[in-house]
Amino acid sequence: MIYKISILVVLAIVYTSAEYVSYDNYKVYKLQPKTEEQVELLRKLQHTKGYSFWTLFDYVKVDREVRIMLESKNEREFENYMKSVGLDATKTVEDVQSLIDAQLKRPQNVGRNILEYDWTYYPNLEEVEEWMNKTAERHPNVVTLLDIGRSIEGRPIRGIKIDYKKRDKPVMGVLEGTLHAREWITTVTLTWLANEFLNSKDENVRFLAENIVWHIFPVTNPDGFVYTFTDDRMWRKNRNPSNFTSCVASNVRDDLSNGVDLNRNFGFLWMTVGASQNPCAQTFAGQTAFSEPESRALANYVLDLKNQGELLYYMAFHSYSQMILVPYSHTAGANVLEVPNYADLFEIAIKGAEKLTAVHNIPYQVGTSADILYEVSGSGFDWVKGEAKVPIVHLFELRDLGQYGFLLPPEQIIPNNEEVMAAILEMDRVTRKIGYYSPVSDSGYTLKINALLLIAAVMFGFV
Numbered sequence: 133m134i135y136k137i138s139i140l141v142v143l144a145i146v147y148t149s150a151e152y153v154s155y156d157n158y159k160v161y162k163l164q165p166k167t168e169e170q171v172e173l174l175r176k177l178q179h180t181k182g183y184s185f186w187t188l189f190d191y192v193k194v195d196r197e198v199r200i201m202l203e204s205k206n207e208r209e210f211e212n213y214m215k216s217v218g219l220d221a222t223k224t225v226e227d228v229q230s231l232i233d234a235q236l237k238r239p240q241n242v243g244r245n246i247l248e249y250d251w252t253y254y255p256n257l258e259e260v261e262e263w264m265n266k267t268a269e270r271h272p273n274v275v276t277l278l279d280i281g282r283s284i285e286g287r288p289i290r291g292i293k294i295d296y297k298k299r300d301k302p303v304m305g306v307l308e309g310t311l312h313a314r315e316w317i318t319t320v321t322l323t324w325l326a327n328e329f330l331n332s333k334d335e336n337v338r339f340l341a342e343n344i345v346w347h348i349f350p351v352t353n354p355d356g357f358v359y360t361f362t363d364d365r366m367w368r369k370n371r372n373p374s375n376f377t378s379c380v381a382s383n384v385r386d387d388l389s390n391g392v393d394l395n396r397n398f399g400f401l402w403m404t405v406g407a408s409q410n411p412c413a414q415t416f417a418g419q420t421a422f423s424e425p426e427s428r429a430l431a432n433y434v435l436d437l438k439n440q441g442e443l444l445y446y447m448a449f450h451s452y453s454q455m456i457l458v459p460y461s462h463t464a465g466a467n468v469l470e471v472p473n474y475a476d477l478f479e480i481a482i483k484g485a486e487k488l489t490a491v492h493n494i495p496y497q498v499g500t501s502a503d504i505l506y507e508v509s510g511s512g513f514d515w516v517k518g519e520a521k522v523p524i525v526h527l528f529e530l531r532d533l534g535q536y537g538f539l540l541p542p543e544q545i546i547p548n549n550e551e552v553m554a555a556i557l558e559m560d561r562v563t564r565k566i567g568y569y570s571p572v573s574d575s576g577y578t579l580k581i582n583a584l585l586l587i588a589a590v591m592f593g594f595v
């Protein structure tokens with residue numbers, strides 16, 4: 133009898149662990165520590181079972197608003213505890229699962245034709261790929277499909293290239309999305325930008341689309357992204373199991389060790405600050421720099437591009453916090469000047485953020501991560517700046533400030549995308565004004581002028 137029961141229990145555990153994690157009735161509270169003691173208390177709470185922070189460990193600082201997610205059964209205890217330590221905790225989400233359900237909802241009759249996708253819902257990996265495939269078919273002279281390598285689980289890392297002029301040594305830009313699996317808004321920001329580059333009639337968008345060759349990767353962490361649909365909406369890392377160990381003792385998800393934080397795995401000051409060697413940490417940096425195939429694929433692709441022309445732009449997209457970050461992420465105060473063109477990058481970002489805010493009145497901050505968020509090392513965009521030496525490098529932390537966090541409602545996709553486009557147009561305008569590149573005239577036109585000048589010069593010489 134006892135034997136039978138224990139088999140049933142084991143079966144039940146195996147069965148439930150393979151299911152989509154439910155956040156039914158999970159609550160989210162916001163609160164702001166006012167003293168170092170309160171910061172310490174909150175940091176301890178991060179290692180207490182049943183509490184999970186929407187922000188990273190290092191984010192908790194005096195006067196900074198944090199969001200804590202908890203199961204409903206801990207609610208009373210949590211509220212009492214916060215009261216006893218003098219912290220004002222305000223409930224901001226009553227049922228986390230309902231926000232997830234809203235993100236998973238498909239409008240009634242979604243057309244069978246993915247090209248009718250209208251940014252009113254969050255697509256999964258297959259839909260993103262199909263959208264890219266069909267977009268390439270529709271624009272055969274401009275769009276090329278890219279495939280830059282395989283993930284740990286063997287999925288291709290795909291993107292599209294948008295090239296109107298087919299010049300020999302073009303000015304290029306890379307857009308990197310969904311390196312962190314749960315940051316779904318970044319996926320649909322990049323497909324939107326690609327779509328605008330291809331279809332917008334706005335002359336400023338046309339200019340940006342046609343003068344830069346864009347390499348756009350909506351999902352650079354495909355395994356993690358798929359996992360957020362099939363298993364756990366809040367997954368951040370990739371799905372590398374090689375340092376798997378039970379995380380029960382750390383009071384976090386038991387299998388949190390089953391992945392590496394790709395944005396801590398790049399080979400620039402790897403594992404110096406703001407990253408962890410504990411596989412159970414959200415910021416586990418991996419066994420070595422570039423231990424992960426996803427970060428290697430991206431880095432190798434960036435180095436390849438540098439041989440093909442002038443790689444001018446690299447923009448990484450994350451969420452949430454409403455910021456445009458300037459490299460390097462470990463530098464603060466006067467040390468930001470370790471980046472030789474920091475002043476330019478800062479000016480470009482500030483002007484971009486101003487235009488962004490003007491669209492829907494959404495405030496954005498600008499600075500290095502260490503100055504306005506937390507210290508980080510081994511991030512992708514820092515590597516692109518520090519090792520690949522790409523001139524104009526930024527990282528967007530998109531909407532919002534934590535009300536919905538990663539679970540941004542689908543109604544906010546389009547407004548978010550509109551304001552990001554406004555930022556990028558302005559950032560490009562300022563970049564050009566400072567003198568980083570000049571617009572391309574149509575190659576025929578350039579050739580003609582050159583030929584005329586040559587003839588004139590020759591004639592002048594002869595005269």
Ligand SMILES: *[C@@H]1O[C@H](CO)[C@@H](O)[C@H](O)[C@H]1NC(C)=O
Nearest residue numbers: 257258259261262263265277
């Ligand atoms: C997209 O195209 C690639 C390459 O042609 C193909 O292997 C892949 O299966 C396609 N994906 C979808 C979802 O249509």
Ligand SMILES: *[C@@H]1O[C@H](CO)[C@@H](O)[C@H](O)[C@H]1NC(C)=O
Nearest residue numbers: 374375376409410411418419
């Ligand atoms: C990860 O696993 C490898 C062996 O697969 C081991 O050599 C390494 O020390 C582990 N790293 C950590 C941080 O646990």
Ligand SMILES: [Zn+2]
Nearest residue numbers: 312315450451
């Ligand atoms: Zn991120």
